[in-house]
Amino acid sequence: MRFTLVLQLGISYILKRGSGVSLCEFDRGAMQNPLVMTIIGMDRTGLVESIARVITEHGGNWLESRMCRLGGRFTGILRIHVPQENEEALVKALRGLQAQGLDVAVFPDRVAFPVSGRIAVLSLVGQDRPGIIHQISAALANQKVNVEELETQCFSAPMSGEMTFNAFARLRIPESCIVSDLRAELENIGSELMVDISFNET
Numbered sequence: 319m320r321f322t323l324v325l326q327l328g329i330s331y332i333l334k335r336g337s338g339v340s341l342c343e344f345d346r347g348a349m350q351n352p353l354v355m356t357i358i359g360m361d362r363t364g365l366v367e368s369i370a371r372v373i374t375e376h377g378g379n380w381l382e383s384r385m386c387r388l389g390g391r392f393t394g395i396l397r398i399h400v401p402q403e404n405e406e407a408l409v410k411a412l413r414g415l416q417a418q419g420l421d422v423a424v425f426p427d428r429v430a431f432p433v434s435g436r437i438a439v440l441s442l443v444g445q446d447r448p449g450i451i452h453q454i455s456a457a458l459a460n461q462k463v464n465v466e467e468l469e470t471q472c473f474s475a476p477m478s479g480e481m482t483f484n485a486f487a488r489l490r491i492p493e494s495c496i497v498s499d500l501r502a503e504l505e506n507i508g509s510e511l512m513v514d515i516s517f518n519e520t
Contacts, residue, residue, distance in 0.1 A: 350379070350399040352427035355412065357385075359420035361392040368415060369396070369422070376408040377401045397427065435464075436491045437520045440504070444513025446472050446483040453511065454485070457503045464490040483513070491519065 385394030
């Protein structure tokens with residue numbers, strides 16, 4: 319099971335019919351605390367439902383998530399809002415999912431950092447080898463470029479059977495970045511590693 323999920327919920331989050339869970343109204347007037355969590359467990363049917371059930375039972379609002387199967391594990395990151403008075407009970411209930419083989423780590427999301435700079439996207443494809451992400455990320459870090467999203471995968475090429483590495487990144491480019499220098503460095507890395515790199519500002 320592999321997917322990307324982004325949900326914006328209105329008054330209530332509706333679980334599948336027959337689940338036996340009463341709907342918990344999302345009170346927009348209550349003080350809402352933002353939480354970010356990571357989850358990991360052996361992949362099986364019902365993992366997402368078990369998390370959604372606990373969040374719903376505590377009046378939480380599911381906002382954003384990225385979840386996928388990696389190997390035999392189901393992993394994800396998730397951001398929610400929960401009424402302030404329910405936060406402690408929710409965190410305890412989420413940690414209780416460990417008994418079902420699901421490890422959940424919960425973090426407060428209290429600090430809002432100012433966002434500035436331009437958006438760019440980077441894509442890469444080529445024969446898999448160690449160090450690709452290290453060299454690319456080092457070039458970005460040298461120019462103070464922030465990696466906001468990164469997705470990678472490795473697969474067998476249909477004709478040759480060789481392992482092919484593919485990457486996609488969403489980047490935040492600061493005003494201090496000399497884009498021409500960054501582009502040239504990425505081109506040099508592409509030539510050295512024999513991979514195709516595309517870099518474009520949006």
